[in-house]
Amino acid sequence: xxxxxLGATGQLGREIVGTLAKRGHRxxxxxxxxxxxxxxxxxxxxxxxxxxxxxxRSAIGGCDAVVNVIGGGTLRxxxxxxxxxxxxxxxxxxxxxxxxxxxxxxxxxxxxxxxKYVIRPLVFRHILAEHKRVETxxxxxxxxxxxxxxxxxxxxxxxxYVASLELQRRAFITTRADVAAFIADELExxxxxxxxxxxxSRGS
Numbered sequence: 001x002x003x004x005x006l007g008a009t010g011q012l013g014r015e016i017v018g019t020l021a022k023r024g025h026r027x028x029x030x031x032x033x034x035x036x037x038x039x040x041x042x043x044x045x046x047x048x049x050x051x052x053x054x055x056x057r058s059a060i061g062g063c064d065a066v067v068n069v070i071g072g073g074t075l076r077x078x079x080x081x082x083x084x085x086x087x088x089x090x091x092x093x094x095x096x097x098x099x100x101x102x103x104x105x106x107x108x109x110x111x112x113x114x115x116k117y118v119i120r121p122l123v124f125r126h127i128l129a130e131h132k133r134v135e136t137x138x139x140x141x142x143x144x145x146x147x148x149x150x151x152x153x154x155x156x157x158x159x160x161y162v163a164s165l166e167l168q169r170r171a172f173i174t175t176r177a178d179v180a181a182f183i184a185d186e187l188e189x190x191x192x193x194x195x196x197x198x199x200x201s202r203g204s
Contacts, residue, residue: 002026003187004063004097006050006088007070008043009035011155012103012176016067017043019180023188030059050084056091065099065187066092078126082133089141099190100143101183104131106151106167106198135196146186147196150174151204159201163192171200 003020007013008029018040020027027043029035034045048059050070060066070084085102092100107128138145151174158177162168178201186192 001065001187002028002063004028004030004046004060004066006030006056006066006068006084008039010069010071012153012179013069014039015176015180016069016183019177019184020187023184025184025187028060028063030056051087053087053091053094056088057095060092060095060097063095063097065101066097067101067183067187069103071103079130079133081130082137085134085137089137089143092143093141098144099187099193100138100141100145101186102134102138102145102147104135104147104149104196106149106171106200107131139196144190144193146192146194148179148183148199149196150179150199153179156201159203162200162202164198165192165195167198168200171198171204173204174199174201 003025005013005017005027008017009031017027017029021040021042029039029043029045030048031045032049039045046059048055050056068085068088071081135147138147151171154173154175156175158175158181161178161182163182179199182199
C-alpha cells in the first residue's frame with residue numbers, strides 16, 4: 001500500500017513513517033522542507049505546504065491512504081491542525097483518495113469533574129477546542145476516515161495498545177510507538193472506518 005504521511009517530521013510522524021516502512025508499505029512523507037535529520041531511507045519525501053490545496057493534491061497523488069498528524073505542538077491558542085485539515089480534506093477528495101486517518105485526543109470525551117472544571121479551563125482549553133475543530137471537519141467529509149484519540153503521548157517503548165470506541169477510564173498514557181502500530185493495523189484491517197477510536201498503551 002502507498003501511504004502519505006503529513007506531519008512526517010514530528011515525533012509521532014517519524015514513528016508512523018518508520019512503522020509503516022518496516023511493514024513493507026511504500027511511504028510518501030509529505031513535508032514543507034527537506035527533513036533534518038533524514039527520515040527512514042525507504043520513505044519518499046514529497047515537498048508541499050499543507051495550506052496549499054493544489055500542492056497537497058499533487059503530493060498525495062497515487063497514494064491509497066493519507067495519515068495526517070499535523071499539529072501545533074503547543075497548549076497556547078492555535079489553529080495549525082484545523083486550518084491544515086480544512087485544506088487537506090478537500091485535497092484528499094480531489095485526489096481521489098478515500099482512506100484518511102486523523103489525530104485527535106482522548107480528552108475530547110473526558111468528563112472527570114476535576115478535569116472538566118479545573119484542569120481543562122486552566123490548561124487544555126485551547127488544544128481541546130482545536131481537536132474538536134479537527135473532528136468536526138473530518139466527520140463532515142465523505143472520506144473513509146478514522147479518528148485516533150490517544151491518551152497522553154510518550155516516547156516510551158511500545159507496550160501493545162488497547163483500542164475502544166469508549167473512553168478507557170483508567171488508561172493514562174499511550175506511547176507514540178503504539179499509536180503508530182494502531183494506525184498501521186487499521187490501514188491494513190479497516191476495522192474502524194468512519195469511527196473515532198480511543199487508544200491507550202497496555203498497563204498504562
